[in-house]
Amino acid sequence: MTTSSDSPATKEAGATLLQRHAASAWNPHIVVFACNWCSYAGADTAGVSRIQHQPHFRMIRVMCSGRIQPGFVLRAFEKGADGVLVSGCHFGDCHYIFGNERAVEQFEKTMNVVKLLGLEQGRLRLEWISAAEGVRFAQVINEFTDQVRELGPSPLAIKRAAI
Amino acid sequence: MLVRQHDPEVEEVTILYTDLRAFGKGFDDFLQRSRDEKSATYVRGRPAKIERVPEDDTLEVFVEDTLGHQQKRIPADLVVLSVAAAPNDGAIKLADILGIETNEYGFIDRRDPAVSAVETVREGIYVAGSAVGPQVIPDCVAQASATAARAQLFLTGHRVTEEAKTVEPMDLSGPPRVGVMVCHCGINIAGVLDVEDLVEHARTVPDVVVAKNHQFACSSTGQDELVEIIREHNLNRIVVAACTPRTHEPIFRETCARIGFNPYLLEMVNIRDQCSWVHARQPAEAQVKARALIRMGVARARHLEPLQEGEVPMTQAALVIGGGIAGIQAATDLAAQGFPITLVEKEGRLGGRLAAPNLKYLYPNMRPAAEVLAAKLKRLKESGARILLNTEVENISGFVGSFDVELKGETEESLSVGAIILATGADLADPQGEYGYEKLANVVTSEQLERALFENEDAVIVDGRKPTSAAFVLCVGSRDPEACTGCSRYCCPTAIKQAIHLCRQGIDTTIFYRDIRTISTGAEEMYRQARGMGVLFVRIPPGQKVEVVGDGRVEAVRCYDDLLARRLEVPADLVILSVGMRARQPETDKFHDMLKTSVGLDGFFLERHPELAPVETAVEGVFLAGTVQGPKDIVDSVAQASAAAAKASVFLAYDKVKQDPAVAVVDEAKCRACGACVDLCQFRAPELVRTADDTFAARVNASLCKGCGTCASWCPSGAIASKHFTDRQVHAMIDAFFAEEVAS
Ligand SMILES: Cc1cc2nc3c(=O)[nH]c(=O)nc-3n(C[C@H](O)[C@H](O)[C@H](O)COP(=O)(O)OP(=O)(O)OC[C@H]3O[C@@H](n4cnc5c(N)ncnc54)[C@H](O)[C@@H]3O)c2cc1C
């Protein structure tokens, strides 16, 4: 990764993001990967029950959390995500039996790369949410959003803003 | 709650009520949430009058709050009357024409309110929904499917097999030409999001040639318009921004297929369930999100590829697990249509809770349970279903079309079936020592009383004595928000039924209740009858419990009576705990493990959708019948069982079942034959094969692949593509999210 973080342009654009953060006018950009059968369904359940939660995330549906490869998460960070949530079925519930166990292994690999990139670990999270857990889905989203908001704009996003 | 969401300026919403009858699955949770969120204030009392306040032209509602014993004047800008459901104007005339009967209110009569889910008094004419009385949607939908099951019995032999559909596939090649349709969904979406703006935004996204809005995209006019714009603009990709693909993608895919537009070139964007419904309080942010979701949907659509559905053979036989009234009904309905059906029951008898010596008489008309069961068993015999008693399911593997089942019991055998109906019933809550249960000899559960009545219906004996006064405690183990247990539906009418029996024996009877929820046909009348007979109804205030007094035996029950506003002590030498239903264990865990059917927070199996698919599970080919899905009484269990049978027959009628083409595909040129995918896959779909140029490569057997995509993520050479969820499609979505956002 080339570091252009010392250039004046970067400093300025990054400073804007940071200023907005300081002024609480900043909201994080969060990508949520969800499996069709549990966590995506849990988000729908939150919808059916009108359980309100913070709107700063965008959902990407795949069939199973086992599909969520490190490349997806890293691309999200590279493009400017401040946080990424990987979600799937609880253990024992995976529609494809062990897909979520593979997801854990992929997640750990991804976390290692995230650390190497100098991003805070708190920007990446793994959660199991069942189709019935609409309330929990909303809680996880709110907690994670707050956590990422606390961390502020991702260093990669700040760099990107300058390009 | 909706008023509050749509208009945050509304300061206060008050609901006046007599009893809160939140009896459906999940309804009590909903009620609790409206309290937790302070969406509404509940006042128990009927309005005495409503007056206009001349000064500011508002209204004032006069009511006595019967809980706080206060006269209240509630200011209101708007008063909404929740009016009762009444029969249609034409109901009586229609009934006359059809030669069927209506009841005293003008609703259509069922043959027997205790068990006939859909039968009118006349053979061949069936009834569903609110024509028989006020109903909630899930019950209406189950009944509607049940009528289909009845009608099918007359259609045997005339079944339509495969409709030879030869729709010419449209030429969809060339660069992407994307059409976007944004749905208002009435005010569900348009009440929060600016649909016009979303349409405008969609027009700016690359490759979008047309963007339109529609009031209800899933309606027939919406579908017609979709077809029109596809044809008019020569589209080869279509994006529908509406509700969740989990319920509505099949509808839009079908429309696409009808005109030869490859259904896999359709993308759905969920701006309702996951946007307008959950971000109603932040409409500006919701708008930004919806715009991004549409961009992401279009980005994915641009990279979608047409896929061809495969077919796998369907074993045209079904397994029904559990031989209670629900299992009996489901097995009868399917077997009578000529499908080979196996009904397994773990006990040595059929009937479940209806089997002797459990229930004597059934509410509301006190028909003997034995008589009802005998009639059902006679039909079952005639249907030709194979019945296996003392048998349990050891294991199930496979998928819709070919489930492999291992049975263990009187016979040990393996079975192949195309569909499975779960009807293993429910357990009753254990009072766990509360109210002196198992400490005081004359404290029993409603189930134990029912048995005592079974043994001696004229002079019930409990603990060796004939009681002189009895007290029922309702909602034991039900309606506990901590445990997510809702209303068990059967306990109020059951307690009243039992109270009537005790009262007839000269026993002074009191029922301690939280809300009386007599919701089934005839139950309200039974409630009135019980009060007329002198059964005393005492309301337990919210958050309080009755106290059982006695040493070794109960002598009295104490409670604060909020209607009389004083403590009350009622003598009782028999206390009956009306216990709620609980998910049956270990069955629920066991079948959840084997079939991967989801379980709800209340512990019961989760239907695919409460209104749209109340008897289906998210697992294709697996259906729910009776109390296995949640507490209910016999007539509702029977309706659901017939509905499950009707839904299963849709699969069983064909000798093939469609196979999702969204599977994994290996690029043999990239594959280095490491075998990682072969080791990984639970379904044995990939195998190593010799290629044309005499090397090895993995190949995925499409009929075994379930399309989870795990192997595609895992493949170290990037040789596996997970169709319909390709790297390129996912990357395009990520890029589109940030396309114009990060800068801002
Ligand atoms: C005290 C009491 C009084 C009631 N009174 C009335 C009334 O008057 N009117 C009314 O409408 N309703 C009444 N009900 C409710 C009514 O009994 C139920 O709604 C109905 O019987 C439920 O039927 P079901 O088939 O879903 O379950 P069940 O009757 O419980 O049947 C489930 C069957 O599955 C079998 N099974 C379980 N696990 C397995 C397995 N692993 N393999 C194979 N088989 C298995 C069980 O042995 C059982 O036979 C009453 C209930 C109670 C408790």
Ligand code: FES
């Ligand atoms: S299907 Fe949800 S994790 Fe596999």
